[in-house]
Every structure is written in C-alpha cells, then in structure tokens.
Amino acid sequence: MAFLKSLRLFWTFHLLVFIVADGIGGPRAHTLCQHLDDSTHIEVVRPNEADYEALRTENWAQTAWQMPTCIVRPRNTEHLQKVIPKLVASNVSFTVRSGGHCPHAGAGNLNNGILIDMSYFNHFTYDERRAVVEIGTGLRWGEVYAQLDKYQVTVVGGRVADVGVGGLTLGGGLSWLSDLYGLVADNVLNFEVVLANGAVINANLEHHPDLFWALKGGATNFGIVTKIRLKTFPIHQVWGGFRFHPISDLPLLMDAMFEYQSRSINDPYANMMIMASPTNDTVGVIVTLIYLQPKIQPDVFEPFYRVNSILDTTQLQTLTEFIISNPLPNSTTRFDWASTTLKPNKLLYQDLANISVRSTSIEQIHSVTAGTLLFGFQPICSSAVRAGHARGGNALGLESVDQTWVVIDAVWWWSDDDDTVHSAVQSVVTEIYDRSTERDLSLPFLFMNDANWDQDVIASYGRSSVEKLRSVQKIYDPSQIFQRLKSGYFKLP
Missing domain, CATH: 3.40.462.20 (Vanillyl-alcohol Oxidase; Chain A, domain 3)
Incomplete structure (x- = not known):
C-alpha cells in the first residue's frame, strides 16, 4: 500500500505540471541529451559521434531506421531510474529498443527523440538447482540458447535467433515449444520493471500480479522491463x-x-x-x-x-x-x-x-x-x-x-x-x-x-481484457507516459 500511495503522490504532482509533449523531439530533446551527457555517467551517443550511424541502423529492417536526437545506452537498472524521470519531466518523446526486430517505422527507433538502447542489459544467470534462468532484455534469443546449451536445457523462447528478448516476450511470443508449455510470456516467472517515476518493482504471481498479467501481451504500455526470469526445460537434441x-x-x-x-x-x-x-x-x-x-x-x-x-x-x-x-x-x-x-x-x-x-x-x-x-x-x-x-x-x-x-x-x-x-x-x-x-x-x-x-x-x-489492461495502466502509469511519450504502436485502445 505504501508503494501505491507514493505512486499516486508522484503522479498527482506531475499531472499538475503536465504539458503537451515535445512534438517529435524539438529543442527539449536536444537539451535533455546535452544534460544527460554532461551530468550523468550514462553513455549518450549523438549524431556527430562515430558510433551514431551504426547504432541508429542497428534495427534489422531498413524500414525501422530513424534519426533519433540521441541514443542513450544505460548499463543497468539504476541508470534507467535516472533517465526515465528526466524524460517525463522534460516531456520528451522516446522509445526503447531490445533487439530491434519489428520492421515498422517508429518501433524500436524514432525520429527527433531519445532512443533508449537496451543492448547493455545482457545479464545471464542460470540456477541449475531450480532450473531457472534470469536474462536481460537486451539479449537476443540466440545468445540465450547458446549459454543454456552448456547445461543441455532450453527455454520457451523465440524461433529466430536474432530476435530480442524484450519485444518478443511482451508481445506474447511464439516458440517451437509453445504446444508443450504455452507462449513465451506464459513462461515468465518474474518481470523486473522500471516505471515512469523511476521506481523498480518485481511483478510475479505473488507481487503485483495485476501488472504481471498485463505484461504478458500488453507490450510496453506500463514500464520498461529490464530482466525476466524463465523456467528451463531439458530439451537439447x-x-x-x-x-x-x-x-x-x-x-x-x-x-x-x-x-x-x-x-x-x-x-x-x-x-x-x-x-x-x-x-x-x-x-x-x-x-x-x-x-x-x-x-x-x-x-x-x-x-x-x-x-x-x-x-x-x-x-x-x-x-x-x-x-x-x-x-x-x-x-x-x-x-x-x-x-x-x-x-x-x-x-x-x-x-x-x-x-x-x-x-x-x-x-x-x-x-x-x-x-x-x-x-x-x-x-x-x-x-x-x-x-x-x-x-x-x-x-x-x-x-x-x-x-x-x-x-x-x-x-x-x-x-x-x-x-x-x-x-x-x-x-x-x-x-x-x-x-x-x-x-x-x-x-x-x-x-x-x-x-x-x-x-x-x-x-x-476482447473487451474484458482491454478493460483490465486499462485498470492496470491507471495504477502503474496513470499519466499514460508510455502511452503518449513513448513512440511506436500497439497502444491500449
């Protein structure tokens, strides 16, 4: 209850000062990029820097290539906790890229706003005793499978090695193992999520079960998922x-x-x-x-x-x-x-x-x-x-x-x-x-x-699912930051 009370206080304040978003980037995006570059230890790549071109065209299909104002590359959850509230306070458009496999313009990339590149979120920990793996959402499924091969186990994951962990999971995710164990999202045991106010929560069957349910197919309408925990299965040959x-x-x-x-x-x-x-x-x-x-x-x-x-x-x-x-x-x-x-x-x-x-x-x-x-x-x-x-x-x-x-x-x-x-x-x-x-x-x-x-x-x-998703959004993102400031598609209707 204390968490929900503090969340309501945060959003009450921000709703009072909320103004129209910064168009498609505009001067506030440039100002924020400069501020992040000058005042944090977070990597910020701007158009005049050597890595910018390779990073902006990292998306798998050319149709998704865009020209972000800058590319922010947080290395850990703490970095994201600093970045997201600054985006909210500045009212700057942003998007999040895991593997960048979706080919649509504005998905996993954007023009004139801030692209949050999750590629440093490559955490991998396998608990052999519990048969559970925890992975960062910046990994691609091929990297996950290669690591699990050492133990001759696998997870319910993507069918294409190059696809990113984050986007596939939040969209439901179809696997070659789905007839056995369900979709990729169905096999998540825990989501670590950074909300728009910078709070970090773990969503699972016991804690925040409403958000846990919503993230299984509800896409990026609630926060940024940084890690997921999955059950593994003894399938190898x-x-x-x-x-x-x-x-x-x-x-x-x-x-x-x-x-x-x-x-x-x-x-x-x-x-x-x-x-x-x-x-x-x-x-x-x-x-x-x-x-x-x-x-x-x-x-x-x-x-x-x-x-x-x-x-x-x-x-x-x-x-x-x-x-x-x-x-x-x-x-x-x-x-x-x-x-x-x-x-x-x-x-x-x-x-x-x-x-x-x-x-x-x-x-x-x-x-x-x-x-x-x-x-x-x-x-x-x-x-x-x-x-x-x-x-x-x-x-x-x-x-x-x-x-x-x-x-x-x-x-x-x-x-x-x-x-x-x-x-x-x-x-x-x-x-x-x-x-x-x-x-x-x-x-x-x-x-x-x-x-x-x-x-x-x-x-x-369906209507009942949409109504439940909206109720979850009101709790965890009541000002609809991820609905309005985050570019891309598949928003709540």
Whole structure:
C-alpha cells in the first residue's frame, strides 16, 4: 500500500505540471541529451559521434531506421531510474529498443527523440538447482540458447535467433515449444520493471500480479522491463529442418497441414510451419518441421512425407542449431508484415492456397524492385492456450481451440515503394479475413509479434481484457507516459 500511495503522490504532482509533449523531439530533446551527457555517467551517443550511424541502423529492417536526437545506452537498472524521470519531466518523446526486430517505422527507433538502447542489459544467470534462468532484455534469443546449451536445457523462447528478448516476450511470443508449455510470456516467472517515476518493482504471481498479467501481451504500455526470469526445460537434441517445394505443391501441403492438425491424438513435441512465396521462381514453399525429441522422421509428420520435396534438410541436431539455421533477409531491404487468425478447415485451406498464388496483390508487390510476398501458416494447438491458463493466464484473450496464425510478409528495396507495398499487404490480409469470415472460421485475435502497425492488436484481445489492461495502466502509469511519450504502436485502445 505504501508503494501505491507514493505512486499516486508522484503522479498527482506531475499531472499538475503536465504539458503537451515535445512534438517529435524539438529543442527539449536536444537539451535533455546535452544534460544527460554532461551530468550523468550514462553513455549518450549523438549524431556527430562515430558510433551514431551504426547504432541508429542497428534495427534489422531498413524500414525501422530513424534519426533519433540521441541514443542513450544505460548499463543497468539504476541508470534507467535516472533517465526515465528526466524524460517525463522534460516531456520528451522516446522509445526503447531490445533487439530491434519489428520492421515498422517508429518501433524500436524514432525520429527527433531519445532512443533508449537496451543492448547493455545482457545479464545471464542460470540456477541449475531450480532450473531457472534470469536474462536481460537486451539479449537476443540466440545468445540465450547458446549459454543454456552448456547445461543441455532450453527455454520457451523465440524461433529466430536474432530476435530480442524484450519485444518478443511482451508481445506474447511464439516458440517451437509453445504446444508443450504455452507462449513465451506464459513462461515468465518474474518481470523486473522500471516505471515512469523511476521506481523498480518485481511483478510475479505473488507481487503485483495485476501488472504481471498485463505484461504478458500488453507490450510496453506500463514500464520498461529490464530482466525476466524463465523456467528451463531439458530439451537439447531435436529432429528437424526444412523441406523445399515448388509453389505448385502448395494445395497438397495445405491438405497435409489440415491432416496434421486434425490428428486424433495431439503430440505436443511436434511443431511446424508453411512459408509460401508465389513471387519466388525457384523454390516457392518451405515447410519447417521440428520434433522436440531425438526421433528421426516421427510419424506425426507422415502427411508431409507423402509430398515429394526438392530438397530436405531434416536431421538430428541441437535445438540451437535448428534455430540458427533459420535465415533472415538482408538488413538493407525494407520489410512489412501483418497477421490474421482463423480456424483450421480443409476447404478454407484450399481457399488460402488459391489466394496465395492468385491474389491481385501479388502482382502489385512483384511490380516493385525486388518485391517479394510471403504467406506464413502457423498451426497453434489448443494445448498452447491451455498451458497459458495453467501458468496464471495472459492478456491475449485467446480462445482454447486449435487455430492457425497467418502472417503476410513483404520485402522490397526502395522507400518510394512503401505505400504501394503496404497497400498490397493490407489488401491480401483483408482478402484472407473476408474468406475465413464467409466460412465462419475467423478468429478476432491478432498476434502482436507478426502484426502491422495499423492493426488494432490490443482491441483484438476482447473487451474484458482491454478493460483490465486499462485498470492496470491507471495504477502503474496513470499519466499514460508510455502511452503518449513513448513512440511506436500497439497502444491500449
């Protein structure tokens, strides 16, 4: 109660002096950068300094590159406790970057404001007796897996090694282990959070359980998460890899995925994904298969074995080796993505196969320089949702049914084509949503980690979840600093 009373007093004072934010940076941002540089021991990188260019373009996709007024690089929680209240007092726009994997402009970077770079938050401590690891949110998942390999254990973490710990976790986070243990956020035991008033709190099932729940899918609307504690699991050797197919095989592969999802006995050690690219003239479909035990060609994937592949890289390997084999596009390219969710259905899957090769949006994207369109189909078993409920629940409002999370990716070269490509991505997502709605198979949920900047993600969680998130915000960020001063997307509606 003493904590909440002091928090109310702090915000009562700041609400009295609150003024309009400093536009997109303006002179107050320059003044604050200078002040932080002169009066603290915190690293501040400004545009005239050698490291600035490399740091401002650290984000994975070129579409996210921006021109911050300065880049602040705190080394510990105490540094953040100094920086955040100064941002609030100066009313300066800011953002926070963990791995910088989200490709949208203003996500993990910004123009004319302060970028807080979390890369020094690389804390790693493994408690082998308790099978618990504590990691800094500036780490990337590949670094986490490599450290845990020494103990032949892993965590429910990102599927791509380069993705940052912080952003993925706060968006929910999809893992190859999710059918077994739920989403990444569901497996967090504790969040260390710095609030807008500089207070540091630990949110878990016993302390601040309301904030603990909200951070599992509620993004950066409440504070800056500096560390997370996760349970580890004894999974090390797996079987998996990629099977490559021509685009003409897509209808057969969609049938195989429906058969895989319709099996009478769920095997949570199995996971897979189909990625189709109608704009690729050589390999049009990549099927990712993984089995979380060292079992060669498990029977659960038999529907896919019946479709002959051009190339098959499946083999016994460590989970880390499997994850780092997932390639990323060159970071000099521009990137856009969006998501939608639907229930598995054989006829609908054939509709999706048809849309994937015949949508008018394909030619729209193919017409721009290096324009590439990809359709990702990600089966989510109801066991993943139930595992989340068993671990204290999350903010996502997921229905406990088998479902498929669809992601549409687009890649291109030039900024002049941004609007053309974005319009095409919107169109194809709408086309898929309309078809699934016609068949009464659409689900409202939007997966934040795959969502577009103009999709109303948190509203898709449902009214009760949104109301609960707002009530948590009123307690921990009543002046809505992270809603208003922090740039980026996926705010509370």
